[in-house]
Amino acid sequence: MSKIISALKRTIAGAPDGEAPVHFHQGMTDSFPEVCHDGRCDRPQLQVR
Numbered sequence: 001m002s003k004i005i006s007a008l009k010r011t012i013a014g015a016p017d018g019e020a021p022v023h024f025h026q027g028m029t030d031s032f033p034e035v036c037h038d039g040r041c042d043r044p045q046l047q048v049r
């Protein structure tokens with residue numbers, strides 16, 4: 001089962017190792033940003049300080 005999860009994570013992350021890059025997008029409101037785990041998405045990202 002762990003092998004399947006590992007393969008799935010690899011596919012989602014698109015990287016051989018390490019965690020998937022997490023970033024944020026503008027959500028419904030400024031206080032509620034949308035979390036995105038897609039490292040290849042081309043939507044404008046929210047700068048988190």
Ligand SMILES: [Zn+2]
Nearest residue numbers: 036038041043
């Ligand atoms: Zn994104």
